Amino acid sequence: MLSIISKDIHVEFPIYDTRTRSLKYSLGIKQIAKGLSRIAPKNMNVGGQIGASETGRVVVKALDGVSFEISEGDRVGLMGHNGSGKTTLLRVLAGIYEPATGVIQANGRVFPLFDLQLGMDPEATGIENIWMRGKMLNLSTKQIQDALDDVIDFTELGDYLYMPARAYSSGMALRLAFAISTAITPEILVLDEMIGAGDASFIAKADARLKTFLARTGILVIASHSMGMLRQWCNKGMLLEQGKMLAYGPFEDVASMYESKVAAEQR
Amino acid sequence: MLALTARQLDLAVDDLQSGISSWRLSHFLAWQDIKQRYRRSTLGPIWMTLSFGIQIFTMGFLSAALFGARLEKSFPYVCAGMLLWGLITTTVSDGAGLFVASARYITQIKCPLSVFLIQAIWRNIMIAGHNVAIYVAIALYFVVIPSPSLILWPLGLLLVVVCLSWMALVAAVVSARYRDVPLIIANIFAVLFWLTPLIYFPEQLGRKRFIADYNPFTHMIALVREPLLGASPTLNDWLVVLVLAVAGWIGTFLFFARFRSRIVYWL
Numbered sequence: 001m002l003s004i005i006s007k008d009i010h011v012e013f014p015i016y017d018t019r020t021r022s023l024k025y026s027l028g029i030k031q032i033a034k035g036l037s038r039i040a041p042k043n044m045n046v047g048g049q050i051g052a053s054e055t056g057r058v059v060v061k062a063l064d065g066v067s068f069e070i071s072e073g074d075r076v077g078l079m080g081h082n083g084s085g086k087t088t089l090l091r092v093l094a095g096i097y098e099p100a101t102g103v104i105q106a107n108g109r110v111f112p113l114f115d116l117q118l119g120m121d122p123e124a125t126g127i128e129n130i131w132m133r134g135k136m137l138n139l140s141t142k143q144i145q146d147a148l149d150d151v152i153d154f155t156e157l158g159d160y161l162y163m164p165a166r167a168y169s170s171g172m173a174l175r176l177a178f179a180i181s182t183a184i185t186p187e188i189l190v191l192d193e194m195i196g197a198g199d200a201s202f203i204a205k206a207d208a209r210l211k212t213f214l215a216r217t218g219i220l221v222i223a224s225h226s227m228g229m230l231r232q233w234c235n236k237g238m239l240l241e242q243g244k245m246l247a248y249g250p251f252e253d254v255a256s257m258y259e260s261k262v263a264a265e266q267r
Numbered sequence: 268m269l270a271l272t273a274r275q276l277d278l279a280v281d282d283l284q285s286g287i288s289s290w291r292l293s294h295f296l297a298w299q300d301i302k303q304r305y306r307r308s309t310l311g312p313i314w315m316t317l318s319f320g321i322q323i324f325t326m327g328f329l330s331a332a333l334f335g336a337r338l339e340k341s342f343p344y345v346c347a348g349m350l351l352w353g354l355i356t357t358t359v360s361d362g363a364g365l366f367v368a369s370a371r372y373i374t375q376i377k378c379p380l381s382v383f384l385i386q387a388i389w390r391n392i393m394i395a396g397h398n399v400a401i402y403v404a405i406a407l408y409f410v411v412i413p414s415p416s417l418i419l420w421p422l423g424l425l426l427v428v429v430c431l432s433w434m435a436l437v438a439a440v441v442s443a444r445y446r447d448v449p450l451i452i453a454n455i456f457a458v459l460f461w462l463t464p465l466i467y468f469p470e471q472l473g474r475k476r477f478i479a480d481y482n483p484f485t486h487m488i489a490l491v492r493e494p495l496l497g498a499s500p501t502l503n504d505w506l507v508v509l510v511l512a513v514a515g516w517i518g519t520f521l522f523f524a525r526f527r528s529r530i531v532y533w534l
Contacts, residue, residue, distance in 0.1 A: 013532060094376070096373070096377055098278075110377070123306045124299075132295075136376065138376075
């Protein structure tokens, strides 16, 4: 049974920039935080809270005590302003950031898909890039071989696959990256914004592939600003604000809470 | 500050173990690096061997002229020494750029950090392997007969690589946090080149011989160079490198365990 259990996780980013450091010495952390809250417009909820770590360094609190449980079959949509902690949470789920305190436990292999074109080399041919991308996705040689025909077929790139990827248009490169990334069956899929590929004629084909890809995924966690897209794919919602989890539950409940908050801020 | 938890030690062991077991990925990435460097060049990887050959040719004559050695002595000596010196400097200085260069991967996918360490070591071993051709040519031309201690040569090389791997890892961790370190390391090696008997013989230092004797790199070089030249490394050489390898890794392991989870936050 796939699941993700998070207990009270905290993530802080140290800011090592020398300017903030000299600022810190001249003003002191508290003044900075106070100053920021003074100049910020009312209802400004962008970004994590700025504070001081135990050692007195400037830190951004990206996640501040987040707890939840996600079980098999859940399609969780993350909502929130820029800097509310969505991407950080996704990276914690993917095991990239280890939280400073708190526990995150994923039962199942987590498969993050943040940058479709990660590990692709413009100087290498399309076929070589399929291999490279496959290796980066931690696929075995056999898995890549099995997926190869399907990927080649789907991309419709033909002889272009034997040319260096720098000869591709950006749409062609994206098609290739999309095809190889969606050739697998992930247990837990983590997405920052929905993936997709192609021009108008290709979009229907890509959508169909995406649909089956997401359908065979055990757990999906996706962050997005597009409410329409989240509505289409998600059955649960999570709302983050300044690194805190404000709500987690059935998608429509959380979505309407978020939308009314946004509406209130715009007024 | 330096307190270590059992969990940190476990996770560090885990990182190194899974890094070693995904050696195929390391090999693949290292091979891509080499291919990428020589794509679209006519001579390709032959350039590595060629430029090394030209370097040795120049330095062999220079060494003979400056230090009064005969060519049949200076050429094999300089070549065998520089072969290993190249491996030492490139491995440790590549180590310094290791995590910063792979930041895109490290912040996008969960991957043992040691994969990138093994990638850098293996890439440099493969490059040094190309240059062995020059040594073979010189040894054949001047009829250099290796000594029977050549049996222990692989063990000596292995010990040296073990030393280099911890040095590269320390350089990688520290450089991720303090971006001046790669420049400092480049400087250290520029100085060490003159303090290590590479183009001169240790005896020629006369009463200042301690400069070479207290330099651990002298012993690392001797371990690999002497058997090729028909001599034997001393017991002292073996002991110094053995202690350096073991003590270095113990210290490095504790250091790595302490800071491993922080590295991604520094990138």
